[in-house]
Amino acid sequence: MSRRYVEKKDLETAAEWPxxxxxxLSREDGNDESYSIANQRRWLLDYIAGHEDLKLHKIYVDDGVSGTSEDERAGFRELLEDIYGGKINCVLVKDLSRPFRNSADQTRFLEETRVRYNVRFISTRLPFIDTYRHPETLNMLSIGFQGMMNENHCRETSLKVRDVFDVKRKKGQFIGAFAPYGYGKDPDDRNHLVVxxxxxxxxxxxFRWxxxxxxxxxxxxxxNGxxxxxxxxxxxxxxxxxxNPHDKYHSSLWTQRTVYEILRNQMYLGHMVQGKQRVRSYKVHERVSLPEEDWYVVKDTHEPVIDGETFRTVQRLLQKNTRTPPRQGELHLLSGFVFCADCQKAMHRKTSKELAYYCCRTNRQSKDGCTPHSIREQRLCGVILKAVQMQVDLTDGLAGLAEEAGRASKPDCRQDRLQALLSQGAEELEKRKGYLKSLYTDMKDGLLSRTEYLDYKSSFESEVDALQKEISRLKEEGAVCEREPARDDSRLERFKRTRQLQALDRAILAELVNKVYVHANGRVEIQFRFRDPYEQILGLEHGG
Structure with a gap:
């Protein structure tokens, strides 16, 4: 229907107004019946029924949506589109607070949009407005005042709602509209999550994959497959x-972003993590991310889906700078672990005639940037595996020694316990000699370079010396403060679980190894995630 605009005196015979x-209805309106959608609909349909010149084209609804942002109101956006498209030329609302909760938006619509598109605007409650029948009503001070009142109400309500939500966040109560994937809302307590x-x-x-x-x-x-x-x-x-705000097409497929967010989500540990983002203000609903120290984290609020050890392993793997070739879904075993000892940059994995090796990326990009470094992947894996196995074996012996040392450190300990401790020290010494022989054999077999052999040899000799000095200290002191070795037991136990380790995997590497450095002469330096076992054990007796 084409528009027809008439003078006020012709109102009785005017064309119909689409x-x-x-x-x-805003979330902030709560259960106020006077503002309910049903009440508004009934009120406005009755108004249209009493005015024959008004012909209903469509009812536009925003249920449970804040009025401070047009971007979030699909119903209001559709109404504007129909105004721009000439489908309607009259807007009917119950009062000014329904379409406008912002005085600037109210002014823009009434003084700009309405005029540009020749729209009739009717608000049926105080202040009553009909821009066609009573255009002078737009000049009333009460309209501008009402706009400011609505905006102030919105500001105060926003602050109150934020305060209420923050209290719930501090208590570890879930306030989201939808539970994280893997959980649901407890039917008996909507602020509690169940698996x-x-x-x-x-x-x-x-997580397993x-x-x-x-x-x-x-x-x-x-x-997806x-x-x-x-x-x-x-x-x-x-x-x-x-x-999903990131999926406007409602795809049923998984994305890497979704997988990454799941792998990072502490909620799966049973902890309530909220307040990661804030809106800029009650007017500007753009969300900004907050630093982690400003999050609300309450531990042990619901049943965990992932155990802590697995979660920590995954976080360490995520921190590695890893890349996969196109169409290859599996990471290389050492991806993100191998670094050049000189330039400290990650080394690049290459293949040549089916042989894989690691080389210095900096040197490949510029010969002057770093010296050449390269090592075959097979040899590197063998060195790492051997080092881990020796550390595991060493830890077993030292764990028993630590237990004896813990008992010997009690105030009422006797000399026979100290003698037993010395005896165990002698046994450990013999074990080190066996390691030294094994190292020499490995060097002869080509598994270890001479430089690596000398490094490991020196390390074991230092451990023997440190143990003997510590035992002497215990004998001189006679009695020390009681100290339980439980503080480091978790690492010792994780070490013991790898006792039968025959091959490496990324989970083991993430648990035990921080970085692997390759020197220009081929020497491999392994940086474990913990102190050397003998330092770790002896630290128990020093109190640190």
């Missing part, structure tokens, strides 16, 4: 009205 009714068995098992699979060396891209392809619906699609299939 009218759009706008309804909005969703079906989704939680997918989360566990993701990543620990086994599958890349984020590889995990994404596997999830197995037909698992994405978290957003899973929620929708459960009947939830969930919209």
């Amino acid at each position: 009218t759009g009714i706008y309804l909005r 969703d068995p079906e989704a939680a098992e997918v989360v566990r699979e993701i 990543y620990c086994k060396g599958l890349s984020k891209e590889g995990i994404t392809r596997r999830l 197995l037909g698992y619906p994405s978290p957003a699609e899973y929620k929708r299939r459960k009947g939830l009205k969930y919209q």
Whole structure:
């Protein structure tokens, strides 16, 4: 229908006004019946019924949406589009607080949009406005005052709501609209999370696959290949009205971003983590990320899906700078662990005639940037495995020694315990000699270079010397303060679990190894994530 604009005196015979009714209920309105969608609809339909010149075109609704931002109000945006497209030329609302909770937006619509598109605007409550019948009402001071009152109400309400939410966050109560993937809301307590068995098992699979060396891209392809619906699609299939802000096309496929967010989410440890983002203000609803120290973290609020050790291993692997070749979903075993000892940059894995080796990336880019470094992957893996096995074996012997030392350190300990400790020290010395012989054999077999052999030999000799000095100290002191060795037991136990280790995997590397440095002469230097075992054990008796 083409528009027809008439003079006020012709109102009785005027053309019909295609009218759009706008309804909005804000979350902040709560259970106020006077503002309910049903109440607004009933009120405005009655108004149209009493005015024959108003012909309803459509009702536009925003239910449970704040009025401070047009971007979040799909109903209001649609109403504006229909105004721009000439489908409606009259807007009917119950009062000014429904379309406007911001005085600037109110002024822009009434003084600019309305005039540019010749729109009739009717507000049925005080202050009553009909820009066609009573255009002079736009000049009333009460309209501008009402706009400021609405904006002030919005500001105060926003602050109150934020305070209430912050109190709940501090208590560890979940305040999100939708539970994280792997959880659901407790039907008896909507602020408490319970495990969703079906989704939680997918989360566990993701963590297991990543620990086994599958890349984020590889995990994404596997999830999609197995037909698992994405978290957003899973929620929708459960009947939830969930919209992923990063997926406007409602895809049911997994993405690397989603996999990464799951691998990083501390909620799976059973901790409540909230307040990662804030809106800039009650007017500007743009969300900004907050530093981690400003998050609300309350531990042990719900059942964990992932154990702490697995989660920590995954975080260490995520910190590694890793890359996978196109269409290859699996990470190389040493990806992110091998570094040049001179320039400290990550070394690059290359293949030549089916042989894999690591080389210095800096030297490949510029001959003057660093000296040449290269080492075959097979040899490097062998050196690392051997070093880990020796550390595990050494830890077993020292753990028993630490237990004896802990008992010997009690105030009422006797000399026979100290003698037993010395005896064990002698046994450890013999064990070191065996290691030395083994090292020599490994050097002869080509597994270790002469430089590496000398380094390990020197290390074991230093350990023997340190043990003997510590035992002497115990004999001189006679009695020391009681100290339980439990503080470092977790690392010792993790070491012991690798006793039968025959091959490396990324989870073991992340648990035990920080970095592996390769020197220009081929010497390998392994930086473990912990102190050397003998230092760790003896530290128990020093109190540190």
